[in-house]
Amino acid sequence: MTDSDPRDLDAWLRSADPRRIPAGLIEKYAVRGPRYTSYPTAPHFGAVDLDELYGRWRERNALAEDPGLSLYLHIPFCRTLCRFCGCHTHIRRDPARATPYVHDLLAEMDFVGSIVERARPVRQVALGGGTPNFLLPADLERLLGGIEERWRIARDAELSAELDPRTVTREQLDIFLAHGFNRLSLGVQDFDPRVLEAVRRTQDGLQVEAVVDHLRSRGCMEINFDLIYGLPRQDEDTAASMAAKTLELGPTRIALYNYAHVPWLKPHQKKLEPLGLPDAALKAAIQGTVAEALIKGGYLPIGMDHFARPDDRLARAFFEGTLHRNFMGYTTGRGLDQLAFGASGISGVGSTYAQDDRTLEGWRDAVRSSRSALVRGFLLDPEDEMRRDLILDLFCNFAVDLSALSSRWGLDCPGLVEADLERLEPMIRDGLVREGDGRVEVTLEGRPFIRNVCMTFDRYLEQDPAERRYSRTL
Ligand code: SF4
CATH class of the missing domain: 3.80.30.20 (tm_1862 like domain)
Structure with a gap:
C-alpha cells in the first residue's frame, strides 16, 4: 500500500485532514491556479x-x-x-x-x-x-x-x-x-x-x-x-x-x-x-x-x-x-x-481540444448553416501530451512514474521536467511531495495542495498574463 492509497483511510484521517494544515502553509500556497480539467487549460x-x-x-x-x-x-x-x-x-x-x-x-x-x-x-x-x-x-x-x-x-x-x-x-x-x-x-x-x-x-x-x-x-x-x-x-x-x-x-x-x-x-x-x-x-x-x-x-x-x-x-x-x-x-x-x-462545449479528441462558440447566437448560426461551431482550441505537441498525462496521473493517483511516461511518449521525461522538479523543492521541504527514483508522489499531507503541485509542471502558466482568471487553490 502506498502513501496515496485511498484504502488507507486511517492514514487519511490521521494526516490528510485539511483541518490540520498549518496556517503558514495555507498562507504560502493559497494562490490562484487552474483546476486542470484539461491541459493545457482552457x-x-x-x-x-x-x-x-x-x-x-x-x-x-x-x-x-x-x-x-x-x-x-x-x-x-x-x-x-x-x-x-x-x-x-x-x-x-x-x-x-x-x-x-x-x-x-x-x-x-x-x-x-x-x-x-x-x-x-x-x-x-x-x-x-x-x-x-x-x-x-x-x-x-x-x-x-x-x-x-x-x-x-x-x-x-x-x-x-x-x-x-x-x-x-x-x-x-x-x-x-x-x-x-x-x-x-x-x-x-x-x-x-x-x-x-x-x-x-x-x-x-x-x-x-x-x-x-x-x-x-x-x-x-x-x-x-x-x-x-x-x-x-x-x-x-x-x-x-x-x-x-x-x-x-x-x-x-x-x-x-x-x-x-x-x-x-x-x-x-x-x-x-x-x-x-x-x-x-x-x-x-x-x-x-x-x-x-x-x-x-x-x-x-x-x-x-x-x-x-x-x-x-x-x-x-x-x-x-x-x-x-x-x-x-x-x-x-x-x-x-x-x-x-452545444454552445460552449469543449471536445477533447486525441491530441486536440476544441471549444464551440460560447454565444447561443454564434453557435446556432454555425450549426444552422452546416458550418463547424468550433471557435477556438489547442493542438497538442508530444511534450504537451506527456505533460497532460503527468498532470492527470498526479490529479487522479497522486503519483506519477516519470520513466513510464518516457516510454509511453518516446521522450526524455525527467530531462524535460528537470527545472520543474527543482521548483518542487519548497513543497518537498514542506513535506507535501516526495521525489526520487523517477517518481513524484504527493504525500497525504500534500493532497489538499494538488493544484499547486501540478502548476509546477504547467509550461504555459508562466506565460499567463491574467492570474486572476483562476480561483484560489485552497
Ligand atoms: S448552479 Fe448555475 S447551472 Fe446550476 S442550476 Fe444554478 S444557475 Fe443553473
Whole structure:
C-alpha cells in the first residue's frame, strides 16, 4: 500500500485532514491556479486550423484499438440563477424556448458525425449544463432518441445526467431511465436553508429525498450528489449537518466542490461578498468535517474532491487505473475521445481540444448553416501530451512514474521536467511531495495542495498574463 492509497483511510484521517494544515502553509500556497480539467487549460486555447484539427480527429477513426467515444451535451438553460454559479447558462422562464436548441444539437451531431466515424463505440454519454431537466419531456425524448439513432452506444456505457432536484419531474426521470440512463447526478449543494437562501437556491431536503426515492424505486442505484463548500453562512455545524443528511440518503458518489469565487468573470457572484465568504482556514475546516464524516461512513476519498462507495464505478476506475479528469471533473473512462455538443462545449479528441462558440447566437448560426461551431482550441505537441498525462496521473493517483511516461511518449521525461522538479523543492521541504527514483508522489499531507503541485509542471502558466482568471487553490 502506498502513501496515496485511498484504502488507507486511517492514514487519511490521521494526516490528510485539511483541518490540520498549518496556517503558514495555507498562507504560502493559497494562490490562484487552474483546476486542470484539461491541459493545457482552457484560457490557453486560441485560434486553430480546422483542417489540421479535423485531420487529427479523422486519424482516430482508423485506430487499431479504438478507445471509444464519450459524448457530452451541454444544455445551457436554467430557470433561475444561483449566486455561486460558474457555468455557461442562460436564464429562461419558458422551457419551450429550448425546443429549437434541441433541434440544433441534433444538427451539430450530424455535422460532427460526418467527421467522426459513427460506428465507433460510445462508452459514455453525459448531459450537463445549465440544467438538462430544463427541457420539456417531449424535447428530452427527442434528444435522447436522436442520440441513439446517430451513435452506437456500447451495452455497458455509462449514461449520466445532471439534474436539478428542485425542478425535475417524475416524467423526466422516467424518460432518462427508459433510455438506459444509469447514473443520475443531483445538484444538492447544501441542505441548510440559510445557506441555500444566501445563494438564492431555495430547496427542500424533501425534494432531494423524493428524487432519490423515485430513482431507487425504478432500480437506478448509481446516484451522485454535488455538494459545495466555501459559501456564505457555512461553518463546521452546517458541514456536519450536510454530511449527516448525505449519509442518510446514501448516494454512491459525492463531489464536494470548492466554490470558485471569480466575480471578475461572473459578476453575479459579487452579491455573495456582503454575506461573508469563509476564509481559507474555515473552508479547510468545513471540508475536513464533511470528508471525515463521509470516510467514517464508508466512502473512499477519490482524487481532489470526490468520494465514492467502494462498488461505485469511480472507485473501481481508481483501482483499475482508468480514473480520468475532464471538464466534468473526475470521471471514469481515461483515454476516451470526448465530443461535446452545444454552445460552449469543449471536445477533447486525441491530441486536440476544441471549444464551440460560447454565444447561443454564434453557435446556432454555425450549426444552422452546416458550418463547424468550433471557435477556438489547442493542438497538442508530444511534450504537451506527456505533460497532460503527468498532470492527470498526479490529479487522479497522486503519483506519477516519470520513466513510464518516457516510454509511453518516446521522450526524455525527467530531462524535460528537470527545472520543474527543482521548483518542487519548497513543497518537498514542506513535506507535501516526495521525489526520487523517477517518481513524484504527493504525500497525504500534500493532497489538499494538488493544484499547486501540478502548476509546477504547467509550461504555459508562466506565460499567463491574467492570474486572476483562476480561483484560489485552497
Ligand atoms: S442550476 Fe446550476 S447551472 Fe443553473 S444557475 Fe444554478 S448552479 Fe448555475
